[in-house]
Amino acid sequence: MSIESNIVYLKEEIKNHQERLQLMEKYLKDYPAISVYKRKISGNIYYYKKFWKNGKSISKFLCRNENEYHREIKKIEAANKKRQIIKKQLQGNKNAIKALKKQLQIAEKAFKNV
Amino acid sequence: MFEFEKEFHSILKNLQEIGALRHLILIGSWVLPVYLENYPISHLTFTTSDIDFTIIRPHDPVKKSNPSIHKQLTKMGYFPHRSPLTQSEKYIPALESKKNKLSIEFLCEPGRIIKNPYRIKGLGITVTPLRYQHVLHENAITLAYKGINTTVPKPAFWAAHKIAMSQLRSGEQAELKKMKDLDGARIIVNFLGYEDVIDASQHYKGKFLSLFKKGWKIYQNRFPEELIK
Numbered sequence: 187m188s189i190e191s192n193i194v195y196l197k198e199e200i201k202n203h204q205e206r207l208q209l210m211e212k213y214l215k216d217y218p219a220i221s222v223y224k225r226k227i228s229g230n231i232y233y234y235k236k237f238w239k240n241g242k243s244i245s246k247f248l249c250r251n252e253n254e255y256h257r258e259i260k261k262i263e264a265a266n267k268k269r270q271i272i273k274k275q276l277q278g279n280k281n282a283i284k285a286l287k288k289q290l291q292i293a294e295k296a297f298k299n300v
Numbered sequence: 301m302f303e304f305e306k307e308f309h310s311i312l313k314n315l316q317e318i319g320a321l322r323h324l325i326l327i328g329s330w331v332l333p334v335y336l337e338n339y340p341i342s343h344l345t346f347t348t349s350d351i352d353f354t355i356i357r358p359h360d361p362v363k364k365s366n367p368s369i370h371k372q373l374t375k376m377g378y379f380p381h382r383s384p385l386t387q388s389e390k391y392i393p394a395l396e397s398k399k400n401k402l403s404i405e406f407l408c409e410p411g412r413i414i415k416n417p418y419r420i421k422g423l424g425i426t427v428t429p430l431r432y433q434h435v436l437h438e439n440a441i442t443l444a445y446k447g448i449n450t451t452v453p454k455p456a457f458w459a460a461h462k463i464a465m466s467q468l469r470s471g472e473q474a475e476l477k478k479m480k481d482l483d484g485a486r487i488i489v490n491f492l493g494y495e496d497v498i499d500a501s502q503h504y505k506g507k508f509l510s511l512f513k514k515g516w517k518i519y520q521n522r523f524p525e526e527l528i529k
Contacts, residue, residue, distance in 0.1 A: 190479035195348065197473060202349065202392075202403070209381070210395050271396040 189297045196290040203283045210276045219269055220262050222248060222255075235262065304349065307402050308333065310376070311351065312448045318372050320365035320423060321450065325440050327407070327433075328352035329484055331452045334445045339455065341491050350390075354407045355427055356437045358414065364422025369406075371424060378404065380426070387417045389426035409433040431468070432508055435461050439500070456500035459488035463515035464501070464508055482519050486526070489519070494527055 218237040225232050233248040233255045249255050308330060315321040326334065329348045336344055355363065365372075370380065377397040380389050393400035408414060410429030419426045439457035442449050453461065466481035489497050501512040520527060 188479065188483050190476045191483045194473060194476045194480040197476075199349065205381075206392065206395070213395055268396050271398075275395065275398070 189293055189300060193290065193293050193297060196286055196293060200283060200286045200290065203279055203286065207276065207279050207283065210272050210279065213272055214269065214276070217265060217269060219266055222259060222262060224255075233258070304402050305333070307400060308351065309446055309448075311373075311402070311404065312445060312450060314372050314376055315369065316448050318365045318367055318369070320369045320372070321448070323355055323363050323365070323423065324353040324406075325356070325436060325451045325453065326351070327354050327436050327453060327458070331458055332484070332487065334443050334450055334452050335455055335488070337445055338443045339491060341487060344487065349402050351402055351404045352407060353404070354409075354433050354436055355420070356409075358408045358418055358420050358427045361422070363420050368422070368424030373404065376400070382426075386428070388428035389417060407433060409437065432461065432465065432511075435464075435504060435508060439503075454500070455488045456492055456496045457503075459485040459492070459497045460501040460512055463497070463519060464511040465515075466518075467511045467514045478515075478518065479522070482515070482522060485519070486523060489523075490526060 378391040391404040408427040436453040462485040
């Protein structure tokens with residue numbers, strides 16, 4: 187592989203990783219981690235979901251039926267799990283960008299010296 | 301064995317299983333592994349994670365698969381990402397996907413009907429028009445890649461196309477990208493001999509041929525020793 191090809195490849199890879207990083211950050215912002223709690227009001231049980239948005243803690247009514255609660259909690263758990271994986275991937279992506287930038291620096295230096 | 305080989309094979313296999321591969325021609329640098337399996341190419345330069353496919357007559361109603369390419373790729377852990385600037389669509393690995401690294405793009409020849417990215421309902425994808433795809437469409441062959449029949453351009457035409465297209469590169473990295481294109485074509489030029497590639501370019505006249513000639517001049521200056529051999 188010539189130095190030019192290597193430089194183009196590294197730049198493209200950095201661009202792809204950065205685009206992906208932006209999408210991940212947007213996802214994590216748009217889909218915050220959700221927790222669920224219940225309240226007993228006048229003898230009835232109500233379920234609420236709680237999450238953080240723009241630095242504020244927000245509580246929203248989820249459901250009042252236990253069956254519905256089980257259905258919803260499955261969805262919330264799946265979403266939280268997906269979020270956790272993406273969060274982990276995000277760190278991996280940041281490390282990859284760092285490594286690629288270092289490689290690019292070396293390749294560009296070599297290209298200048300040719 | 302090269303990087304992402306398993307993923308590439310899995311994409312081809314999945315597209316074949318849903319009957320979509322017969323509508324697609326593999327182009328771009330990912331044709332090289334297919335050539336490598338069918339021709340005695342000794343050296344393989346490999347520098348991209350983008351797989352490109354081109355489609356002949358995308359508005360043709362026979363262009364369909366069941367399930368659609370979109371559904372299949374989504375199932376495999378890719379999702380469509382649309383460029384806000386060009387509106388072109390590219391399938392990139394899903395954010396939660398750990399194993400997928402490649403991205404997939406679908407192209408076509410621009411024409412009277414297709415001037416902007418065009419949605420093929422039957423396949424569930426959006427194709428991006430790009431000039432001179434017809435050179436690859438008109439000179440396609442089917443080669444086996446690990447038991448999968450894959451349609452690719454004939455090597456000489458692929459190389460001629462690569463050399464010509466290098467001259468359409470623009471933007472800040474244009475010069476470097478040109479060199480990368482010529483590097484890719486070099487594998488085929490060295491394998492077939494430059495006469496075959498020049499012959500292939502002569503099948504076309506006008507702008508394509510002049511682009512090729514321009515690119516060929518740069519190629520000659522870049523790899524003079526190899527052309528003397």
